Amino acid sequence: MSPSARPRTIVIGGGIAGLASAALLARDGHEVTLLEAHDTLGGRAGFWEADGFRFETGPSWYLMPEVFEHFYRLLGTSAAEQLDLTLLDPGYRVFFESDPDPVDVRAERAANISLFESLEPGAGAQLDRYLTSAKETYDMAVDRFLYTSFESFRPLLVRDVLTRMGRLARLLLQPLDRFAAGYFRDPRIRQILGYPAVFLGSSPDRAPSMYHLMSHLDMNDGVLYPQGGFTRLIESIVDLARAEGVTIETGARVQAIRSGRAPARRGGKAAVEGVTYTNAAGAVVQLDADNVVSAADLHHTETQLVEPGKQTYPEQWWQKRTSGPGAVLVLLGVSGELPALAHHTLFFTADWADNFDRIFGKTTSVPNPASFYACLPSATDPGVAPAGSSNMFLLIPVPADTGIGHGGINGAGSATVEGIADAAIGQLAEWAGIPDLAERILVRRTIGPADFADDLNSWKGGALGPAHTLRQSAFFRGANVSSHIEGLFYAGGSTIPGIGLPMCLISAEILLKRMRSDVSTGPLPEPMPARPRSPQPR
Known part of the structure; x- marks a missing residue:
């Protein structure tokens, strides 16, 4: 050429x-x-x-x-210009096995400080400190670590990184759950702050506390939704x-x-x-x-x-290497509305450590009961379900194991996948107070780890990476x-x-x-100049 x-x-x-x-x-x-x-x-x-x-x-x-x-x-x-974004408030709702009252995490920092104070005396001020640390860590990650290929470490040898080396070492070596425990006693708060590890394909006791920066994203910035999904x-x-x-x-x-x-x-x-x-x-x-x-x-x-x-x-x-979790997805079309659920709703079991050990430990098994996630996009986007109906999907983290099987339509998946789906539907119905949920299901499809492997060539059938x-x-x-x-x-x-x-x-x-061969650590200047596209002789 x-x-x-x-x-x-x-x-x-x-x-x-x-x-x-x-x-x-x-x-x-x-x-x-x-x-x-x-x-x-x-x-x-x-x-x-x-x-x-x-x-x-x-x-x-x-x-x-x-x-x-x-x-x-x-x-x-x-x-x-490209998207119609809606700010969700609450950003998400959390149901706890050990507590009948759900907790709504709000769209603004001040509201979340008040929320945490209502859960544990003194936790409001502690959350303020925690979120300040999360933002500082996030800003440093964006400036120095996320937008670099690590082709050269020379650009990292700068004052703002070198002066923080001691703190960086602690954030890398201390697990996220222990970091949060240094601020809060209430187990509900610790679970709320630890769960973002799952977004990273990990668990609160395995993810470095560097990732407490994730709390800046939902509690400072808020959670958005693009209309049309x-x-x-x-x-x-x-x-x-x-x-x-x-x-x-x-x-x-x-x-x-x-x-x-x-x-x-x-x-x-x-x-x-x-x-x-x-x-x-x-x-x-x-x-x-x-x-x-x-x-x-x-x-x-x-x-x-x-x-x-x-x-x-x-x-x-x-x-x-360690895979992130596998997942069983359950897609449900439900008659009527589901006001007990927010757009994003999380369900946390009391035996948190056992839940994650079953997924990531040396000997794996499917947690039961499971901590899982429910999404109700029809609460925000009317275009995803017929009028008078609800669109919901569940994501149940499981081991990254294709042996759990494939999903299917209307119960046609593997017995293990369908059993996981049935258990999650029953758990959601009980915890959220929707006793007739199963009877109202109009459409059902499940997706299992074997589907992730077959359809996406995903390593071990993992859902994330x-x-x-x-x-x-x-x-x-x-x-x-x-x-x-x-x-x-x-x-x-x-x-x-x-x-x-x-x-x-x-x-x-x-x-x-x-x-x-650009070894800079920050985002590129906006906009990128468009180079000529006309073909040239070879």
Whole structure:
């Protein structure tokens, strides 16, 4: 390829990370083709429709709004132009096994300080201190750790990091649950502050207390919801990618990432050549490229698409890593309204430690009763259910174990998956005081860990990706570039910076920075200048 030619880049995977990566790279002058195995785009942020109900099968919390805003502004637009965002108040409701009265976490800091004071004398002032620490930690993470590829550590050797090294070490080495216990005695408060670890694919006793920054997101910033759901979010990024000139091909299942022979010199890398994939018509296609970006599951990419001997993360590397939890999803169309539930509702068992040990311990089993999450988008978005009905889905964390089985429609899933669903429905009905819930179900579908493995190539059938433990956070997490194949890069929740929609958008940006050899630690300037897209001679 001549120096003046546009680099040809293939992106594997049409989830949010792949779409965002494709859009940013195209704006930066790459000729981008995105290959998605399924007929629809969105990856984990998928959807399913039945009998007038539209269910989302993936992410449901809109947190870190400034990350979404920054991504849109890079592409010359804004969240306000792309989305209709609603602030949820309460941000979420919590039911406790040991307490008949639910707790509503509010949209504003002052209201949450008053709430905590009502739960434990003196806890209001302590929450004020806790949230101040959370914001300071979050700001430092954004400035120094989230938007870097860790290609070089030199930019981290700056005053604001060096003067905080002692505190950073404590936040990395002390678990989140012990950190919260240093502020509060009430077990309900500790559970509220510890549960965000689950968003990171971990547990409060395994996630570093660095992640108390998560409480800044819901208790300072508040929780938002995009009307039309996260399907609308994906649609907006698809539109932006296409506007930047990205070619998107669905029904294109990649079989292999092709690369040449490594040079004989010691430490030499092979060069990426492109991919081999099967298209929607069943034909085998070889597509050449200068770069390949896999936004698919990193375990699948490395162990199935990259040939042995060129794998940066072979199977033996994964054997020493910890998966985030699996999940059973239960999609329910229900007649009538469910006023006992908020848009987001959490159900916490009293034996918190046992619940997480069953999911993450050496010997795993399905918790019963389980701590789980219920989402009621019809409380905010009338378009997701027929008039007079409710749209609800449950997410029950379970071990990352494909042996738990597949889900199905109207009870057709594995006995284990359907049993988990029945238990959660019964538990919700009892705790929230909806005794006739089961009788009111009009539509039911379950999704199990085996579905995550089959549909998303998810490692061990996990619902999220590698857990955010100390050994799997920041520069200890999988890097976004191959060590053995020049021109092979990664994006998405299984690489840096980690799990969640905002992290996936950031992963697209630090991918671009890696390809530019940009070792800066902060977000890129807004907007990105659009480079010429007209083809040039090769």
